[in-house]
Amino acid sequence: MIRLLIPLLLAIGQTAQEPAIDSASMVIEKSSGQTASHDTGVTAEQSSEQGIGETAEHATNQATGHTAGPTAGHGEESAPPPELPNIIEIIHLKYKNRLTDFLFAWRLVIFSSIVWLVLGFMAFIVFRKRTLIPGPLQNFLEWVVEMLSNMVVSILGDEGRRYVPFVGTLFMYIFCMNIMGLIPGFFSSTSKLNTTLALALCVFLYVQFTGIRNFGPLGYIYHLAGSPKSVVEWCLVWLNFPLHIIGELAKPLSLSLRLFGNIAGEDMLLAIFVILGVSVMSFMHLPIGLPLHLPFIFLALLTSFVQALVFALLATIYFSLMSHHEEESH
Amino acid sequence: MDPKTAVGFLLPLAVGVAALGSGLGLGRAVGAAMEAMGRQPEAAGKIQTAMIIGAAFIEALTIYALVAVILIK
Numbered sequence: 001m002i003r004l005l006i007p008l009l010l011a012i013g014q015t016a017q018e019p020a021i022d023s024a025s026m027v028i029e030k031s032s033g034q035t036a037s038h039d040t041g042v043t044a045e046q047s048s049e050q051g052i053g054e055t056a057e058h059a060t061n062q063a064t065g066h067t068a069g070p071t072a073g074h075g076e077e078s079a080p081p082p083e084l085p086n087i088i089e090i091i092h093l094k095y096k097n098r099l100t101d102f103l104f105a106w107r108l109v110i111f112s113s114i115v116w117l118v119l120g121f122m123a124f125i126v127f128r129k130r131t132l133i134p135g136p137l138q139n140f141l142e143w144v145v146e147m148l149s150n151m152v153v154s155i156l157g158d159e160g161r162r163y164v165p166f167v168g169t170l171f172m173y174i175f176c177m178n179i180m181g182l183i184p185g186f187f188s189s190t191s192k193l194n195t196t197l198a199l200a201l202c203v204f205l206y207v208q209f210t211g212i213r214n215f216g217p218l219g220y221i222y223h224l225a226g227s228p229k230s231v232v233e234w235c236l237v238w239l240n241f242p243l244h245i246i247g248e249l250a251k252p253l254s255l256s257l258r259l260f261g262n263i264a265g266e267d268m269l270l271a272i273f274v275i276l277g278v279s280v281m282s283f284m285h286l287p288i289g290l291p292l293h294l295p296f297i298f299l300a301l302l303t304s305f306v307q308a309l310v311f312a313l314l315a316t317i318y319f320s321l322m323s324h325h326e327e328e329s330h
Numbered sequence: 331m332d333p334k335t336a337v338g339f340l341l342p343l344a345v346g347v348a349a350l351g352s353g354l355g356l357g358r359a360v361g362a363a364m365e366a367m368g369r370q371p372e373a374a375g376k377i378q379t380a381m382i383i384g385a386a387f388i389e390a391l392t393i394y395a396l397v398a399v400i401l402i403k
Contacts, residue, residue, distance in 0.1 A: 154379070254390055261393035264400070310386035317383065 082271040086111075086187040112189040115176040144172070148312070155316045156323070163319050166206065171312035174199065174259065178304030181267045182297060188304075191264040193256065200256035203315045208248070211322035223322075224248070251318060255311060262307045266300045269293075341399045348395035355388040 088111075092104040103110065126138045134142060148168035152160050174190060181188030189195040212220045226233065226240035233240075270293050278289035331339075363381035367374045 151379070154376070257397055258386065258390045258393050261397040262389075265393070265396055306382065306386075310382060313379065313383055314386065 082268060082275060083191075084181075084184075084187065084267070084271045084274060087185045107187075108189045108192055108195055111180060111186060112173075112177055112195060114186075115173060115180065115189075119172055119176060144168075148172075151313070152316050155313070156320050159323075160316070160319065163316065167312045167316050167319075170199065170203070170315060171308050174311050175304060175308035178263055178308055179301065181263065181270070182300055182304075188263050188267060190259055191267045193260045196256040196260040196263075197252070199259070199311070200252035203255060203318065204248075204252040207251070207315075207318045207322055210319055214323055251314075255314060259307055259311055262303055266296075266303045269296055270300060337402070341403060345392070345395050345399050348392045352388050352392040356385055359384050359388060 086107070088100075088103050088107045092100040122137065123141065126141050129135075130138060145164075145168060148171055149161070149164045152164045152167050156163060177188050177190045177195070179188075180186045181191060190199075211223060215223050222228075224241060224244045225237045226244060228234045228237055228240070273293035273296055274289070277292035280292070281289045359381060363377050366377050370377075
């Protein structure tokens with residue numbers, strides 16, 4: 001548990017004190033970290049703006065310098081992990097003013113808002129013009145809803161139908177955010193701990209609320225104490241109670257860290273292979289690269305789907321642990 | 331070997347060791363699930379759901395290692 005807490009605390013500290021400009025220059029800065037030693041006269045900001053101006057070629061030259069020594073980085077202070085540039089970042093690098101600063105600081109929210117706006121708009125259109133014989137979009141949405149509903153009901157039973165909207169929304173929202181990282185110019189909000197932690201906290205609070213609603217306040221504490229019945233079990237309450245509380249607190253932690261780690265790792269992998277693909281073609285001085293990341297896009301699709309599914313499934317499991325009929329599932 | 335070199339050398343190794351353990355666990359879990367599905371194809375859906383949940387738990391251990399490595403780096 002403590003081992004789990006340390007990275008979380010580290011992450012919170014890191015995201016809290018992360019200066020906007022510092023992470024703004026992510027890809028370019030990172031690759032220019034090596035070349036900065038060549039042209040010491042140029043400040044970091046200038047070089048990063050230059051890099052954005054002539055994206056591929058400049059990045060290529062830097063990337064080749066980067067690949068020359070694979071262990072070159074260890075002497076300097078650690079660079080942030082590679083990441084593909086997104087629209088807001090590029091705009092922020094090109095035009096620095098208060099508006100773009102604001103946009104950049106809120107980029108996670110903006111990109112996730114795009115997802116829910118699109119999803120909501122789609123649902124709104126279909127709901128406005130719903131017909132008995134569904135059109136393609138309505139058919140698709142009905143299929144998605146039915147699949148999610150079946151998934152939840154197969155775990156929770158028929159009374160779990162009330163959790164279908166929550167779990168289904170979680171699944172669609174997370175899945176769309178995950179695959180957003182594959183669209184050029186966008187990035188997945190779930191590759192930052194802030195988003196995933198917020199989602200996991202939502203699940204955590206709702207699960208605890210469900211527990212209190214199902215068992216009542218006293219019954220909830222009784223449930224946390226391990227539902228003791230015999231004398232031996234009552235004697236072990238002092239051991240069971242803290243364990244259950246730690247177990248409950250570990251749920252949002254593991255949910256958020258799992259999603260964050262998977263998606264961040266997947267995006268990083270893509271970025272590394274894009275950089276490799278560009279640097280391989282750098283001798284031609286053309287703004288193109290080899291699509292070396294192509295196989296990993298399919299891997300990323302799979303990861304995106306599985307992680308969204310796992311998040312939704314685990315939320316469902318937590319609901320089932322907090323309902324009456326599954327006392328044996330501890 | 332100075333500490334930074336040691337860290338740079340050992341952190342990827344740590345992920346590798348974690349991935350080794352997860353890989354063994356996943357192999358067992360998925361293998362058993364496949365066997366069960368082969369024996370009872372009608373229960374394939376339920377087995378698959380349970381398998382995915384278990385796989386997520388197993389895989390999470392590697393991801394914890396990865397997150398820790400990224401954060402410590």
